[in-house]
Amino acid sequence: MKILLYFSLAFVLAKSGCTASNVDSNSTSKQEKTETSNSKVESVQIAFYNVENLFDTINEAGKNDGEYTPEGKKNWNSKKYKEKLEHLNQVITSIDSSGELLAIGVAEIENLGVLQDLINYSFMKERGFQIVHQESPDFRGIDVAFMYNANKMKITGSEWININLPEKGKTTREILRVDAELKSENITFYINHWPSRWGGQEKSNPKRIAAARALRKNIDKKWSDNPNEHIIIMGDLNDYPNNESVMTVLKADSTTSGALYNTTWQLHKEDNIGSHNYKGKWGMLDQIIVSNSFMPFVDSVYVFKKNWMCYQNKKGKWLPSRTHSGPKYYGGYSDHLPVIIKVEK
Numbered sequence: 383m384k385i386l387l388y389f390s391l392a393f394v395l396a397k398s399g400c401t402a403s404n405v406d407s408n409s410t411s412k413q414e415k416t417e418t419s420n421s422k423v424e425s426v427q428i429a430f431y432n433v434e435n436l437f438d439t440i441n442e443a444g445k446n447d448g449e450y451t452p453e454g455k456k457n458w459n460s461k462k463y464k465e466k467l468e469h470l471n472q473v474i475t476s477i478d479s480s481g482e483l484l485a486i487g488v489a490e491i492e493n494l495g496v497l498q499d500l501i502n503y504s505f506m507k508e509r510g511f512q513i514v515h516q517e518s519p520d521f522r523g524i525d526v527a528f529m530y531n532a533n534k535m536k537i538t539g540s541e542w543i544n545i546n547l548p549e550k551g552k553t554t555r556e557i558l559r560v561d562a563e564l565k566s567e568n569i570t571f572y573i574n575h576w577p578s579r580w581g582g583q584e585k586s587n588p589k590r591i592a593a594a595r596a597l598r599k600n601i602d603k604k605w606s607d608n609p610n611e612h613i614i615i616m617g618d619l620n621d622y623p624n625n626e627s628v629m630t631v632l633k634a635d636s637t638t639s640g641a642l643y644n645t646t647w648q649l650h651k652e653d654n655i656g657s658h659n660y661k662g663k664w665g666m667l668d669q670i671i672v673s674n675s676f677m678p679f680v681d682s683v684y685v686f687k688k689n690w691m692c693y694q695n696k697k698g699k700w701l702p703s704r705t706h707s708g709p710k711y712y713g714g715y716s717d718h719l720p721v722i723i724k725v726e727k
Contacts, residue, residue, distance in 0.1 A: 425681070425725070427478070428616075429686075429721065430616035431668075431718070432488070432489040435706065436467075436496045438493070439458055439460055445492075446523055456709055466705060470500060471504040473715060477686055483531070485529065485530035487573040488528075488529065491525055492523060493515075494513065497513050497529065510531060512529070513527060515558075518556045519544075519554075519556065526556075526573045526617070528558060535562050538563055541559040541600075542556040543597065548588045554589070557572055557593070558572070558573040559572050568610075572601075572615045573616060574597065574615065574617025576589070576621065612675050614673075615634070615642070615671040623646060623666060628671075634671040641674055642673060643672055643673075658717065659701045662697075668721045670723050685721055686721075691716075691719070702718065
C-alpha cells in the first residue's frame with residue numbers, strides 16, 4: 383500500500399467533531415506574496431493521504447497480497463474493493479469542493495491498476511489527472527504514487543530513491559521524487575512512506591534514520607545542481623516532527639529560518655489534532671515539509687477530518703474509521719487522515 387498525496391484547500395479550524403483543522407503561515411510570507419505578485423493569485427491545494435491498503439482482489443505473483451483476495455483471511459472481494467474506492471473518492475471530492483486540488487500523494491496502494499480505478503471513480507478523470515508510479519520492492523507489495531492535474535502542472539522528470547535498510551534482506555518502499563513546473567516555478571516533490579514502528583519505536587528507529595538519510599542526500603544533490611529549486615516533501619514518515627529522523631537527520635525544523643520548514647509543526651503541538659490516532663492519542667505521522675524558498679507561497683496547512691470519515695468511540699471521541707483491524711472488516715475509509723497545504727501562486 384502506499385500513500386496518497388493530496389493538494390487541498392479547505393481550511394476551517396476544528397471546534398467540535400470531525401472537521402478540518404488548519405494553521406496559517408506567517409504573516410510576513412503573506413505580505414511578501416501581496417507585494418511581489420503582479421499577476422492574478424491562484425489558490426491550489428496539495429495533499430497527502432495514506433489510504434490504508436488499497437488492494438485489488440487479484441493474487442499477484444511475487445507479492446504478499448494473498449490476504450486481500452476472496453480466499454484470503456480478510457475475505458477481500460469486488461464489493462468491498464468498490465466500497466473502498468467509493469469512500470476514497472468521497473474524501474478526495476470533499477477536499478476538492480472548491481476545485482483547487484492540484485496534486486495528491488498517496489501511500490499504501492498496491493499497483494497502477496488501483497490508481498487508475500480510483501481516478502475513474504472520481505472527478506480526476508474529467509480534470510485530466512495523471513499518475514506517476516512504479517512498483518516498489520516493498521515486501522508487502524505496497525507503493526507510493528503521485529496524481530496531479532496535468533492541465534495545470536507539467537512533470538519534467540521522476541526518480542525512485544532506494545532505502546538501504548540496516549537489516550540484510552529487508553526491503554521497504556522507495557521514495558518517489560517528481561520534478562515539476564508550475565507557472566514557471568520549478569518544484570521537486572518527494573513522496574514518502576517510511577518504515578513502520580513495528581517492534582517498537584526504538585528498535586525500528588534505524589530504519590527511519592536510513593530513510594531520512596537517503597532523502598536528505600538526494601535533496602542536497604538537487605540543491606547542488608540548482609540552489610533555488612523549491613522542495614515539497616510529503617508522506618507518512620511513521621515518526622513525529624520532533625523525532626530524530628525528521629529534525630536531526632532530515633533537518634526539517636519548526637523555524638522558517640532553516641532550509642527545510644515543517645509546515646505541520648504547529649499541528650503537532652496540538653493535543654486534539656493529528657493525522658493518526660494511536661491508543662487515543664493524536665499524532666502527526668503524516669507531514670508536509672517545504673523548502674524555505676517555497677514558504678512565501680504557503681497560505682495554510684490542515685488535517686482534513688469529517689464526521690463521516692470517523693467513528694465515535696465509547697468515550698465520545700471521533701477517530702478515523704479504518705477498513706480493517708486484523709481480519710475484522712469495518713468498511714471505513716482509512717486509519718489515517720489527509721494532510722493538505724493551501725498554496726497561493
